Amino acid sequence: MQQPSYIYFDISRLIARAGHFVPTGIDRVEFEYADYLLRHAAQRLAFVAITPLGTIVTLPFAEAERFIRQMEKVWQGDHSLCRDVRWAARRMVHKAMLARQATPDAARMYRKSVYLxxxxxxxxxxxxxxxxxxxxxxxxVVMVHDLIPIEYPEYARPREPARHEARMNTVLELARGVIVPSQAVADSLLRYAASRRPDLPVRVVLHGVVKATPASEAFGVPDHPYFVCLGTIEPRKNHLLLLNLWRDMVEKAGTGVVPHLVLVGRRGWENENVLDMVERCPALQGTVRECNSLSDPEVMALLRGSRGLLFPSFTEGYGLPLAEALKFDVACVCSDIPVFHEVAGDAATFVDPLDGVGWRRAIEALMEGDVASHRPGARVASAALFTWSAQVAEGLAFLEEL
Structure with a gap:
């Protein structure tokens, strides 16, 4: 039997996000790999991170493990730990900068080492x-989450397309292999690599879905019918489509019932139009609610109590909210783009992200009858829904194949 590799696992992203209440999709991926490695491969694991001086250093193992567990508690709703987590991250990196950086003794026992x-x-x-x-x-070995800044520069900050090209060039130059979360991303990366690295080993490993944990008794979902839109507020997420639909529904409703819209996610960039509507449009006041500090259990409770998830993005590398909503048998209306078909199978309703009339019809259809009648039910079996443990194990198996 082939000996497994020693793994230097980089947690620079988690350190940079220390103390944030809500994880992004990439935060979630880095955490899930770290968690799995701690539980199943701690004897062949070192945590590393980049310092402000640009040196990648090995972190004190016990402190890194404690930091990861504290981050998990913050995401579960213990916001009192935020300050401690930020200080722990700084102390850990500072201590590593002062320590002698030698190859760990355990690593010398393994034939191969991987920087992941x-x-x-x-x-x-x-x-x-x-x-x-x-x-x-x-x-x-690296995970490439998407090539969106290169393929859709209009959805990125002005300097981001050039920066992302630099990132992908690093991948082409240095990576022994690449993990991607979807076939859509694999196709994009292989097109980009075709002229310089046509033989680049790429493995599609779909993301997993988190287990549901109960929210605190103090958290209550709205009594009024509502929909959830989950994701960072930025142009490619297409929040403006929903806000304009909601304004029109309110203005034409008369005495009819208009569902509420709950926007869950942090504020990103180039979002002035969205925020102006949320904060200043009279028709949306009391009907559209913005939430950007909910814990994982609270987000899950909110999803499960909703009429459905609305996900009108123009482009995505994967779309974790879609998978998570389907895992909890929540009705989903999402953009008619290839990656969402890859994730959802036939368990969601697909509408072109520019088709406002189609989105309104889909929303109105979910308002008819009771919530249970619209749940995906047996159709969920067609979706690509896996546990994180299975998916991390698949990603680590790719390392050994290389």
Whole structure:
């Protein structure tokens, strides 16, 4: 039997996000891999991170483990730990900077070492990655979440397309293999790599779905019928479509019932039009609610009590909210784009992200009858829904195949 690899697992993304109440999709991926490795492969694991000086260093193991568990508690709703988590991250990195950086003794017992990076965090610094690989004799395996800034620069900050090209060039130059969350991303990456690295090993490993944990008794879902839109408020998420639909529904409702819309997610960039409507449009006051500090259990409770998830993005690398909603048998209306078909199978309602009339019809249809009559039910079996443990194990198996 082939000996497994020693793994240097990078948690720079989690450190940069220390103390944030709500994880992004990429935060979730990095955490789930760290959690799995701690539970199943701690004897062949070192945590690493990049420092402000640009050096990738090995972190004190016990402190890194404690930091990861504290982050988990914050996401579960213990916001009192936020300040402690931020300080713990700083102390841990500072201590690592002062320590002698040698290859761990345990790593010398393994034939092969892998430096595993599950975010795009410092792919713009190939020199740092190259030096770490050379110092520890490690292969480099990375997850590419999407190529959206390159393919759709209009949805990114002005400097982001060039930065993302630099990241992907680092991948093409240094990566022994690449994990991607969907076939859609694999196709994009292979097109980008075709002229420079046509033989780049790429493995599709779909994301897993978190287990539901109960929200606190103090958290109550709205009594009024409502829909949820879950994701960072940024242009490609297409929040404006929903807000304009809601304004029109309110203005034409008369005495009829208009469902509420709950926007769950942090504020991103280039979102002034969305925020202006949420904060200043009279028709939306009391009908559209913005939530950006809910814990994981609260988000799940909100989803399960809703009439459905609305996900009108123009483009995505995966779409974790769609998978999570379907896992809890919640009705979903999402954009008619390839990656959502890949995730949802025939368990969701697909509407073109520019088809306002189609979205309104789908929303009105979900308002008829009771909630149970619209649940996906048996159709969920067609969706790509897996546990995180199974998916992380598949990703780690790819390392050994390489």
């Amino acid at each position: 990076l599950m975010s795009h965090h410092h792919l713009t610094r190939p020199g740092s990655i190259r030096r770490f690989m050379s110092r520890h004799g490690a292969e480099f």
